[in-house]
Amino acid sequence: MQHNYNQNQYDxxxxxxxxxxxxxxxxxxxxxxxxxxxxxxxxxVSVNNSIVTQFDHQLHKGDTVTISKSKQNEAFKxxxxxxxxxxxxxxxxxxxxxxxxxxxxxxxxxxxxxxDDYLKKTHQKCNAHVVHRxxxxxxxxxxxxxxxxxEQILEHNWHEIVYERRYVAVVSGVMRQDEGTIxxxxxxxxxxxxxxxxxxxxxxxxxxxxxTLKRGSRHSLxxxxxxxxxxxxxRVHSADMGHPVCGDLKYGNGDNPIRRLCLHAYKLYFHHPIxxxxxxxxxxxxxxxxxxxxx
Numbered sequence: 376m377q378h379n380y381n382q383n384q385y386d387x388x389x390x391x392x393x394x395x396x397x398x399x400x401x402x403x404x405x406x407x408x409x410x411x412x413x414x415x416x417x418x419x420v421s422v423n424n425s426i427v428t429q430f431d432h433q434l435h436k437g438d439t440v441t442i443s444k445s446k447q448n449e450a451f452k453x454x455x456x457x458x459x460x461x462x463x464x465x466x467x468x469x470x471x472x473x474x475x476x477x478x479x480x481x482x483x484x485x486x487x488x489x490x491d492d493y494l495k496k497t498h499q500k501c502n503a504h505v506v507h508r509x510x511x512x513x514x515x516x517x518x519x520x521x522x523x524x525x526e527q528i529l530e531h532n533w534h535e536i537v538y539e540r541r542y543v544a545v546v547s548g549v550m551r552q553d554e555g556t557i558x559x560x561x562x563x564x565x566x567x568x569x570x571x572x573x574x575x576x577x578x579x580x581x582x583x584x585x586x587t588l589k590r591g592s593r594h595s596l597x598x599x600x601x602x603x604x605x606x607x608x609x610r611v612h613s614a615d616m617g618h619p620v621c622g623d624l625k626y627g628n629g630d631n632p633i634r635r636l637c638l639h640a641y642k643l644y645f646h647h648p649i650x651x652x653x654x655x656x657x658x659x660x661x662x663x664x665x666x667x668x669x670x
Contacts, residue, residue, distance in 0.1 A: 385462065390438040396422070397430035404442070418457075419443035424654050426459060455489050459516065459656055464525045464649050466490060466503060468517050469658050472635050476508040476517065490519055506530060507604070512622070515542070515640025516656055520648075528648040533604075538653075539644035542599045542609055543588070543660050545637035545667060546618040547630040550587040550595040557612040558582045561605045568625065569607040571615055581605040583612045589668040594621065594632065596660075596668055609638060633663045 388403065400411045400420070411430075418426045421441040422434065434440070451458055455474045460467040468486060470476070475485035490503035503519040504526035520526035529536060559571045562578025572578065582602035589596040595618065599609045607626070613619050614626040621630050621637040644655045 386442045388440045388442070390434045390436055390440060392436055394434045395430070396420070396427060396432040396434055396440075399434055399440070400430075400442075414443070421460065424460065424656060451493055453489055453493075455484070456486050458493075459658070460654070464521055465529075465647070466519045466521065467643070467654075467656055468519065470509055470514055470517055472512055472514040475511045477505045486517065487519070494521070507533065509640055510607070510636070510638075512636035513542075513638045513640060514661065516643040516658060517640070518643070518645070525648050532648075535646075536648060537643070537645040539642060539655075540601045540604065540640070541642035542601070543639050543641050543664065544597050544599060544609065544613060545621045545632070545664050546595050546597050546613055546616075547621055547628055548593070548595065548618045549590050550597060550616075550618055552585075552587065554584070554586045556582065556584050557615060559612075559615070561608065561611060563606070569605075569611050571611050579603070579605050581608045581612070583608060585612075585616075589670060591668050594630075594667055596664060596670075632667060635663070637664060639664065 390399065397411065401408065404411060414420060415428050415430055418428065419442060420427055422432060423439055424441070455471050457469040458466060459469050468490070470486050477487045478485045487503050487505055494501055494503065499521070501521040503521065504523060506518050506520055506526055506529040509515060509517055518529065520529055559573050559581065560576050560578040561569050561571050561581045562576050563569050580603065584600040584602065586598045586600070587595055588598055597613070597618070601608065610620050610623050610626045614623070619627040619630070621627065621632055622635050639658070639661050641658050641660060642656070644653065646652065647654050
């Protein structure tokens, strides 16, 4: 048995022989087959830090299985976000489109408020602390800290802790290049529009790597890997290439095939701020993106 993040909520196991998940769970857990299947269906089981719901999932020697001992995440149902992972220090969520990361003066619907409400209802004496942000209309993976010490570690060591951030976007037009890198300086003007410059304009240097995943007749599916995390970086760099992100009202060209900003943060890899373990999270490419390319 591996170390526990939080004795009250999760058990961690290291697999010592190949097996299917359901067979392993039946051998190692006290519970009926239906209860175990309910835990799987309720996102209560993770393999190597990714939630698994298929009972026939193949386990391999050395895999790590994490099992929720509580019904908290199963009971947590929100149209605004999904809890992908939680321990005593951090919460990783998959944020829905149209939801702010935190409150602003003008809007109350935000992921932090949803998490604070959940933490209160589950009698956890803590709040969700914002570490980084996603734009309101960008969906995908985010980390929140559950205490100020963890928040400070993440905030001050973000670039050392987070070693991979990838986004997927539907962009306007057919990409010619299979892959490449965009690097320039980004700066806001007085109207808070971010603009780029190939020479130092007093802004922040920004580097984005791109890889074309699929091409359609009028759109392309592109993966972006951030080397720096500047405000609106992907949206500006995508527009710089002549292929703005679809549905981008600020930097786009009016092309909006699925009536949303087509940008999703789908891979987030980091070293745990407290245990220093590698934590690797991925969410599926949104179905509405895939449908455009028949995948």
